[in-house]
Amino acid sequence: MEDKLYKKEIWLTIGFSALLLLCGHSAMIFRIFPGLCKGTFWGFPTEYIVPILLGWFGLAVVCVIMALILNKFDDEMETYVDGQSPDKP
């Protein structure tokens, strides 16, 4: 259980860090793959509006998922820690 929780914490942190970086730096993807700079969305060039949307709504979605999953993880950790405590049944 302890090992599983520890690994889960590490991988959740790495995964969410990557997602946050992706949301904040999506413009770089358009620079690496210039072929993506085609067409328009809501009237704007995609390479302009997509980073703005990802940096706002995309980031908000990632943060909601992060809050839900990491708060649940905290509950699991508390349950584990309480189970370890000698004065608990």
Next chain:
Amino acid sequence: MAEEYALQNVWLGIGVVAILFGIFYYVGWWASRKTASEEDFYAAGFSIGPVTNGLGMAATWASLATFLGVIALIQKLQVPFVYLWIQWAISIPLLTLLYGTSLRRMKAFTPASFIRSRYGKSSTIVIVCWMALIMVMYALGQMIGLGQAFELLFGIPYNIGLIIAGIATVGFITMGGMYGASYNAAFQMIVMTIAMIVPMGAIMKAMGSSGWWFPPLAYGDMAPSMLEKIPTFFDMKYDVRWYFALIPAFTLGPVALPHLAMRVFTSSSVKSARWAVVWFVIFLGLLFSGSYTAGFAGNYFAATTGRTIAKPDQTLLILNVFYNPALVAAFVMGGAVAAGLSTIGGNLMAIAGLVGNDLLSILAPRMETKKRIKWGYAALAIGGVVAILLAFNPPRFLVTSILWAFGLLATTATPGILLGVWWKEANKLALMISSILCGVIYIIISPHVLPSISLGGTGLVAQLGMSGGMVTVPLSFALFILCSIAFNRVPALADWAPSMEDKMVVDKIHGWGDYDEKRYNGIGWPLLIVAICCAVFFWGLVPWT
């Protein structure tokens, strides 16, 4: 001529600012009655709920630059500067994820409180000095902006505007402590969002956009016309390395900003902090997107009317004076003032925490709590007065770029905090060596202090610290890790190695009830980070074109 757009009715400006300051002082007075302990003064009693904290986080992050500098730089750099600004929204989510909740668990007042528990006194003094320098630079930039805003609003000389704005600001922040700073920041965020978005709707309508009803995103119908006038407006302009260089300097720097971390620490719980981050992203996204629209509108205005915006910092005011009634233009400037105040509030609270709590607990460990709180108030007021005095005749080095200071923070403080939280082998001496050495290298290779020794030339990438950060940030991480591994294995340096107490701090802040030597230990992952850092370092050394 820019002058023809200046706010003509001075009394409108005075009225708007007087009402706003009246509210800020009332909140400060109300907050002062709630402040009875260090927890209250530095962390608002760890009691701020997610929505208020989300608003407060957004207000603390969104400075005067959101109303002035960003729009001016979009005028100059166009869309690449929008990309640069977008990535700042991930700063608080990233710091909350990587160490914010861990430090909230240990009830730290500032990141330096953690440094003291984890690395001891000497390392704390080093980190506090770097952070305090950067906070003074930050507050100084806001003070200069406030002086200029008062100059514009009231038509008074800059120095007089600075004295009035500075003293009035330091007064209500000192009065209210973190309670006042938090609730005032939440209110200021609402003011600045309304001031940015609503008048911008009227401007977009006057410019002919059918999307005037939602200025942050609905002006796409103006894009073809913009491309006709300025064909290069949406061009990405720079190479991949320019975009990558945003990460070391501008993403990893703000992660260690103490005034942002302190907002996370004021949360009523660890879980509440995570929800506050969600609100932060929503509120900040709205305001930032409004700034991008203003930048777009500024370019569009200049291109379609043929008028020259002589002072790009004043673009938003100029647009409002041109298209909106004078009262609206005055309210927009009130929003800009609120943006400056919320950031100064955060900066001064950070200085108070760093000096009044972290430094004083080292220099005078037996001081009574009540006396220490008084010193906290004193540190806050003195920090404000120093920023005002510096703003009269600002040293060029200090005001050249607040953005440049982010790279300095990423170099000197971020590795110590992140590795301290996630790696038990992080060594005290290694932290001091890597922080001081790489911080000094960052200053030397920037064009601001010794222009003859500059990495990245004198261009924008060097001035903003992007080229320097791409060298010194990975160097600092790599040096810290390699020195830690080496020093921990040298018996003569055993005093600097992490003690059992230091290592237990790591397990404790992650929520573990027991201690396990294997957790957050080992050298596999750190060496992988060193390898990545080496690649980035050598990429950073390639000459910039």
